[in-house]
Amino acid sequence: MPQVPPTLSPLQHDWSTARNTSKGWPQFLESVQVSGLRGWSGERVEFRFPVTAIAGENGAGKSTVLKASAAAYTTSQQDGLTFYPDDFFPNTPWETVDGVALEYQIRRGDAVNTITLRKPSKRWRGMPDRYPRAVFYLDISRTQPINTLVGYGKIAKELNFPGQVTPFSEDDRALLSRIMNRAYVDSGMARHAGKQVGILTTATGAYSNFHQGAGEDATADLVALIRTAPNNSLVIIDEVEASLHPRAQRRLMTELFDISRKRRIQFILSTHSHVILEQLPTEARVYIQGQRTGPRGIIYGITPEFAMSLMDDKDHPELFLYCEDNEASVMVDSLIRQEAPEISGRISVVPVGAASSVTMLGDIATAGNLPAKSLGVLDADQPSHVGCIRLPGSLAPEKEAFQGLDDAAWEKVALRLDVRVADLLDAVDDAQQITNHHAWVRRVAERLGPRIRVTRVWEDITAVWAKDVVDPGVRNGFVESIKQELNA
Template sequence: MNSARVSKTIRPLTSDWNMERYSEKGWPQFLDAVTISGLRGWTGETVEFRFPVTAIAGENGAGKSTVLKTAAAAYRAPDKLPAMRTFYPDDFFPNTPWEVVEKVNLHYQFHLGVSGDSYDLRKPSKRWRGMPERKSRPVFFLDISRIQPIDTLIGYGKIAKQATFRGDETEFSDTDRNMLARIMNKSYTAGKMAKYEQKQIGILSTAEGEYSNFHQGAGEDATTDLVNLLRTAPRNSLVIIDEIESSLHPRAQRRLMSELFSIAHKQRIQFILSTHSPYILEQLPTEARVYIQVERHGNRDVIYGVTPDFAMSLMDDVDHTELTLYCEDKEAAVMIDALISNESPDLRRRISITPVGPASTVKTLGQLADEEKLPGKSIGILDADQDLTIGCVRIPGTSAPEREVFENTDENYWDVVALRLGVRTGDLLDAVEDAKRLENHHAWSRRVAENLGPRVRTDRVWEDAAAVWSQEVVDSADRAQFVKDILGHLDG
């Protein structure tokens, strides 16, 4: 994840989540997981929500919308809010002339305060059971239909002829209008919502005048609807949004996520999103990213902590190389690339290296690859400090990549690195010693680059350090065995 692009509003949210979690000061109402059986190809798989803002990615047809709709039916509307809608499974999964929905079980795990609990909604045959057991909680659901132009929903001609129509209008507060302005990066002098039949019509004003949904772009229309929803969502609500990025360009997507983090923090709201966008995923912490992978035979695997690069690699139409190597992060990827390039340059052209997230994700993907549940040939590449598991190969050494290079090398090694970087060895050694004072070893390369001055890029420091390490420091037999293990997966 590109930390430079991550919103600052994620930090207070993450801090409170780690400190308060399910307490009264935190998120006393929280949907932890849903398990779906007998519905649209789901056979008992569980999807967990491990952060107040969770995004689910996957190809079309993977089941993202089914997860969101299942979550929307988890609660009933509070009695004290009679105007609020309660969602039922039949709202989303009705019988039709082509489908009969039966033998379905939806299992919910949730927290109410610090106590965990669970219940089921079941449809053994004709009707759903378990409705009275549902807890109450405000739930809001925005599906993909929100991005359809208003004239396709209610008929442009019908409303356009009613020149005097104004309808039920609700003004946006300054807070709501400013939120919309920040997301769209546009100045609004006023904003309001008017209701016509079943459609909320957003009406915005700028210095050029007033205009409605009929004359807004799809992104502005959808975001106005979202802001209108958020302005009415009570504290501790569950808000579910399908394809959160729809009709928004990358910068607007990032600004929208920043607003959601802020609202989740201040209002203790839980958001569950679906997305196809790397710009959405890169804003989220590792635990907030979920990928649903559909196997060749239709079964589903739920993978947590994926990187945007990994998610995009499975959702694109690009022809893949002969073998994909899944590793933790870009530092590991650079080290793997250096090892292979030094030992077998021809092999390097046959593989791709994709950072996917923490070691647990690498191990999960290694197992799925071993069971041939991923597209194409692939293996996991674990850092040297990890236990070896099925479907994985381990980088030579005993430590994490940065520790292996920065802590297990001598002055002769740094002489060579300094020559490649074009700096004095003494300056480089001072910069390395200063960097190692940081507790987070992932930040060491960046600190070295900062100490050496603007002429030296952070990426250049690590690329040269890894290249010299792979050529001069690693035992040649260990390097050869590492490459041999990869070739075994490629040719086996």
């Protein structure tokens, strides 16, 4: 399991308890809806957490959402820039932009207002209705080091160091040091020809952007931006992981969570990184599924594994089964292996997040807009939905298995785990005292000792459940539904 950033839990606590109060996020962009632009036809993207990341293939529409979001507000000169739709979506010799509408749900305190910017023909309308808020937008061009610019040698000679350098504060220098895991003893920014030039000093001496890696350059720019962003700002970052290795990506997200909580800044990010996605809570992940025909699919709570499978170009199994979480995927696999093991190698069972993500994929699969044969698998406690089947029973997976196994079945689990049945039953009874059923399997593993893995406990429980507890006719019907889809 990925390590949870230590700054995430405090942010989640503040968000859940104070989001709509004066001590919370008094300004928040809740959603943007795009119509008539780059293939968008009224789809809405919601931002459900102070730090939200949008994933998707190139061309799916991530940058369109980020740019539209940047145009939602107006701001004073000292608080960033005021962005206009024409800054991002201009007419060109090849495109004429008209018939466009951008609709925003904007929360200010405890009131939610709707603002619409429209371009029915030649002019954008609705600009005076925009609310004031500091907005900062970092696009992918920040990752282009200054030494890749034409004439950069001339620029280097013209800079008059150190007089033109604005030093970082000690807090900003420490922030940069933590992200890059380097001991900077001094740091600052110069500006020339519209380009910020970072000056970093370590124990071995000072060096500028001209001799920095792209990751240092881009991160120094980000720190410089955050330094000037006032509380309650909206900060938008395209390709947040650009030029950073995985450990630096994790450290960056740790810092963004902390900054968002302390300064009530809203971050909207785009990413192609598994590492970035796994640092985020479920509600902070959004995936845009581009379609060959029809509207885009907006999937919330997507797992990092599923996001990567959608963006990967490797060969795919013949059928994808999309379920809510790892516990459900193991249960599905156990049913298939018990009833029809010969098809298991032709199927990939993928956890995708919340039930709403499974039903969304069921809709997209029914419309024929996924790249491979696909079927949603809902937990037994969920209602039926088109494009989906349901696990046997009527309860969530952990409840269905724990409450379905009798003492004889638990004895078989104990034999598989090579533990005393009395110890296992005591662990099971203890686990079921926990209100959150998602914690039951881990508690059983903890009670049985360090040599017993959590995943092994659940695999052995579901194997016995699939063989000895599930009615054979029900098990056969479940697997037959999968085989029919596989052979369709």
